Amino acid sequence: MESDSARIALEGVAEVRARVADRIVSPWWYHYGFAAAILLAYVSISFRFASYGVPFLTIAAVGLTVALKRTTGIEPRAPRATRAVVAWSLVALALTVVAMALEWGGGVKGAVAVAGVAVAAIAVVAGHRTDRALRRELRDGHDPAGL
Amino acid sequence: MTPPAFDETIHAPIRLQICAMLAAVESAEFSVVRDSLGISDxxxxxxxxxxxxxxxxxxxxxxxxTWLSLTAPGRAALAxxxxxxxxxxxxxxxxG
Incomplete structure (x- = not known):
């Protein structure tokens, strides 16, 4: 095989990755829908309706993820972007634990609802940042085989 | 790191593009792969x-x-x- 053919083949691979990256754009409703579901769930928990809030958030999260996969036709794979999601989730979890301790341990009414606003905002900001990280990771990936 | 190994099955230009696209994702829908590569069904x-x-x-x-995804041997062969x-x-x- 000639070196020119090898170079052209490698350029083709990079081009395909860039095309995939361009396709990975979450629709506007995904991040905002997720944030709205979080907000509703936290408010319901804060007002002692946890038995509605938690299942609602679970169903909303699963439904939005399935809808996203069907809309884009792509199930992404990006280890670095996934690690960023985990890091943002830990921040949200810590915030939630503190809010629960304040509301149920310290008697601060509405603390969980306020945390819900913060976690919803985190979901929107982190969602957009993760989308960008995902596209960057796909474009700049040094290992197109994903190994 | 995967050792270099020429693979006749993957080398065909369209198959290399299919594999490169699928390597970048967990899975992709048939029509998305078709449209992204500009080929027919x-x-x-x-x-x-x-x-x-x-x-x-x-x-x-x-x-x-129909959803397409690379298998582990497919990813290894592509690498x-x-x-x-x-x-x-x-x-x-x-x-040079």
Whole structure:
């Protein structure tokens, strides 16, 4: 095989990755829908309706993820972007634990609802940042085989 | 790091593009792969069949759609093939 053919083949691979990256754009409703579901769930928990809030958030999260996969036709794979999601989730979890301790341990009414606003905002900001990280990771990936 | 290994099955240009696209994702819907690569249904089906027969591609049908994904051997074969392409391209750079 000639070196020119090898170079052209490698350029083709990079081009395909860039095309995939361009396709990975979450629709506007995904991040905002997720944030709205979080907000509703936290408010319901804060007002002692946890038995509605938690299942609602679970169903909303699963439904939005399935809808996203069907809309884009792509199930992404990006280890670095996934690690960023985990890091943002830990921040949200810590915030939630503190809010629960304040509301149920310290008697601060509405603390969980306020945390819900913060976690919803985190979901929107982190969602957009993760989308960008995902596209960057796909474009700049040094290992197109994903190994 | 995967050792360089030329793979005849993957080397065909369209199959290399299919593999490169699927390597970047967990799975992709048939029409997305077809549209992204600008090929017809029949061409994609034909090459997908070759990759599937080689054990490199997994096809899953769900809700009237077909999802394509690379198998672990497929990812390993692609990694080896790309390493070989890089080796050949780099060798030419050293000679020139």
């Amino acid at each position: 029949s061409v994609l089906s034909k090459h997908a069949k070759v990759l599937q027969t080689a054990g490199y591609l997994h096809l899953a049908k769900a809700h009237r759609t 080896g093939h790309l390493a070989e392409l890089r080796r050949i391209a780099a060798q030419a750079g050293l000679q």
